Amino acid sequence: MRAVGEFCVHPGQGVCLVENVVSEPTPAYVLSPIGQKHPVQIVFPLDQEFRLRDLMTHDEAMNLVDTYPQIELITFHIHNASLEESHFRHAIREGSCKDSFSIAKTFRARIDKARSLNKKPPVSHERIFKMASNRGLYELITALNCTVDEIQKVFSSRYGVEIGKA
Numbered sequence: 001m002r003a004v005g006e007f008c009v010h011p012g013q014g015v016c017l018v019e020n021v022v023s024e025p026t027p028a029y030v031l032s033p034i035g036q037k038h039p040v041q042i043v044f045p046l047d048q049e050f051r052l053r054d055l056m057t058h059d060e061a062m063n064l065v066d067t068y069p070q071i072e073l074i075t076f077h078i079h080n081a082s083l084e085e086s087h088f089r090h091a092i093r094e095g096s097c098k099d100s101f102s103i104a105k106t107f108r109a110r111i112d113k114a115r116s117l118n119k120k121p122p123v124s125h126e127r128i129f130k131m132a133s134n135r136g137l138y139e140l141i142t143a144l145n146c147t148v149d150e151i152q153k154v155f156s157s158r159y160g161v162e163i164g165k166a
Contacts, residue, residue: 002029002052007142009053011093013042015138021046035138056097061143064098065151068159071098074106085124092132097143100136104129108161133164 002008002018008031010016016031019041027046032039044052056064078084088107092100107129114121141151148164155163 001046002049007034007055009055009139010042010044011051011053013040014135015055015142016042034142035134053096056139056143058143058145061097061140064101064140065144065154065158068101068155068161071102071105073109074102081122081124085128088128089131092128092135097136097139100132100139104132104136107132137164 001021004018004020006018008016008018010031010033013031013033014035016033018029019032020030022028022030022043029044029046029049029052031042031044033042076084076087078087088103092103095103107125110125111121111129114125137148137151141148144151152163155161
């Protein structure tokens with residue numbers, strides 16, 4: 001069971017703070033997603049707790065930052081944009097922070113390739129990129145206890161990459 005004040009990763013909302021544990025009408029966590037424009041509270045049943053993932057540790061987050069250049073691009077590709085988007089949305093929801101960064105890196109490359117050919121990148125690619133980069137970014141800043149600006153500066157100075165921006 002998770003404690004009040006602890007962070008976890010919700011499959012649909014990303015990193016959440018456990019604000020309360022209620023017992024009525026059914027036992028549930030009251031979760032508050034971080035990084036949302038508007039404050040939201042989610043009541044998540046305790047019997048579904050197995051769907052919540054633990055937040056990565058500080059050491060795992062530092063290792064992810066250090067090994068960012070070695071994160072490989074994903075070669076999975078379907079010619080049906082809807083099926084491809086559905087596949088990657090599922091991968092982002094169920095995967096780790098590293099998976100999210102891999103997906104974001106893949107779609108950044110696809111978007112850059114389209115732009116280099118003077119083409120407008122597909123909207124679905126931009127949606128997947130935004131979803132993956134936000135999921136990875138907020139888990140990383142929570143694990144490292146820093147701000148979005150601080151982690152963006154780290155990636156920009158080390159790797160010349162603007163995390164969270166296409």
